[in-house]
Every structure is written in C-alpha cells, then in structure tokens.
Amino acid sequence: MNAYRDQYAQLFRLGRNVVLIAISADPDTALASWARDSEFPFLMASDRDLTVGRAYGALAPRPGLTNRNLFVVGPDGRIAWRAVPFREVDPQAYVELGQAIARIVPSDTAAGNR
Amino acid sequence: MRRYIIAGFALAGLCAAVSTATAQQPGVSQNPPPLEIGAVAPDFTLPGATRFGVLRDPVRLSDFRGKTVVLAFFFRARTRG
Numbered sequence: 001m002n003a004y005r006d007q008y009a010q011l012f013r014l015g016r017n018v019v020l021i022a023i024s025a026d027p028d029t030a031l032a033s034w035a036r037d038s039e040f041p042f043l044m045a046s047d048r049d050l051t052v053g054r055a056y057g058a059l060a061p062r063p064g065l066t067n068r069n070l071f072v073v074g075p076d077g078r079i080a081w082r083a084v085p086f087r088e089v090d091p092q093a094y095v096e097l098g099q100a101i102a103r104i105v106p107s108d109t110a111a112g113n114r
Numbered sequence: 115m116r117r118y119i120i121a122g123f124a125l126a127g128l129c130a131a132v133s134t135a136t137a138q139q140p141g142v143s144q145n146p147p148p149l150e151i152g153a154v155a156p157d158f159t160l161p162g163a164t165r166f167g168v169l170r171d172p173v174r175l176s177d178f179r180g181k182t183v184v185l186a187f188f189f190r191a192r193t194r195g
Contacts, residue, residue, distance in 0.1 A: 001188060011184075020184045021173060023160070026191040032163035034191040045160040045173045055156040057148035058187040066187040069148050073155040073175070073183040084148045086186065097184070105182050 005040050007094045017105055023047050023058075024066050072100055080104045155185075 001022060004011075008020070020042040024031070028046040035044055045052075053059045053066040060067040067085055074080035081100040087093040149155070155175065162173035175183065 004186065018182045018184065019178050020186060021175075022186045022188060024188050024190055028161040028163045028168045030191045032165075032168045035163055035165040036167070038165075040165050042164075043173060044163045045158075046163065047158075047160055052156070052158045052160060053187060054146060055158070056185065056187070057146045059145040060189060061145070065189050068189065069187050071149060071155065071185045073178075073185060075180050075182060077155055077179060079149050079151050079153045079155055080182070082148060082151060088188070101182060101184070 001034075001040060001088075002038060003088050003094070004042065005038060008041050011094060011098050011101065018101055019043065021045050023052060025050055025053070025064060070097070072097075072104060074104050075106065155183075 004020070004022065011018075011020070022031075022040075022042060022044045023046075024044075025047050026034075027048060028044075031044040031046055034040075047053050047066060050059060050064070050066065056069065056071060058066050058069040058071075068088060070083040070086035071079050072081040081097075081104065083093065083097065086097070157174070157176045159172045159174045162169035162171075175185075
C-alpha cells in the first residue's frame, strides 16, 4: 500500500475520473487507522465476509483473506484490465497499470488534463 | 554467516512457493477464478475508510459509474501486500 501511495500522484494524474479503492477483509476501523498513519490519499473498503473478494475472484489461498488481484473497471461498468496478482513492489507493475488506465479513460478527459 | 542467512531466505521462499502452488491446485482450493476482462463488474456496498476515519456512508461501486475505478485487493492492513 505504501507503494500505491507513492505512485498515486503519477497514476491518478487524470484526476477525478479515476478512483482507487483498496479492498481487504480488515475491519473499517483497522483500515482507517492504517490510512491515517500512512497518510494514504485513496479510498479503502472493508470486505469482512469476503463477499466481494469471492465475487471478483480475489480470495487468497489462505482462508479469510483477499489476495493481491487488481481490476480496473471502465466507465461502462465492465472489467477493462486486470493484474492477477498485482506486483505491488515492482515499479514496472505501476507503469503497466498507468498505461492501462490511460487507454481506458476517455480520450477527451485525458486531453483536458494535459 | 551471511551464506546461511541467504540460504534460509531461499528455503523460506521455496516453501512459500510450494505451499502457494499446492493451494492453487484444482480441488484443493474452491476459490473462484478472477473475473475476466469484459465481465460486468459486480456492484458492491462496503464500509469505507480514508485517512480521515471511517466513512459515514458505505462505498458503493455503482456510485462511480462513468468513472474508471481501480479495485486493488490486498492481503491485510499493515503488511506489504
């Protein structure tokens, strides 16, 4: 998550039309506490009963946890790109994610932010 | 001494890789596979949080319709992944 925070400005330079939601099975209080301590600039969501992890296919082999899969949902509500798993500590993973986002976000939005 | 430490890490890495591979064999794990590109992203409503605290209103995917939403699952708070 620290790498997400550090890469955030670059990844989300396209502004309010791109949103990051980080999801785990931790309770929301634990996520808020961690977000405060690490100054995360993004949204976090608590998937306590793993309903969402199961729906997306993001459950870890070990019971009770989500894994590191990442999905980009396009403006049409469909999965536009995915990284299974996302290699959070690999800089190249962020390059690929950034490129995928740039391809997905409508071109008029991208142009407007240049 | 360093050689033993490196060997220890290598052994731990090997064990982790083996256990992960075992867990992902068909029949051993019943975890659904990741959604494919093109699939409709299931809507959800979850308690949310930011650095400013827990959110009063839940986070709902459909609230972001028309935007590009990156859903980044991770293992556990305060760990690397």
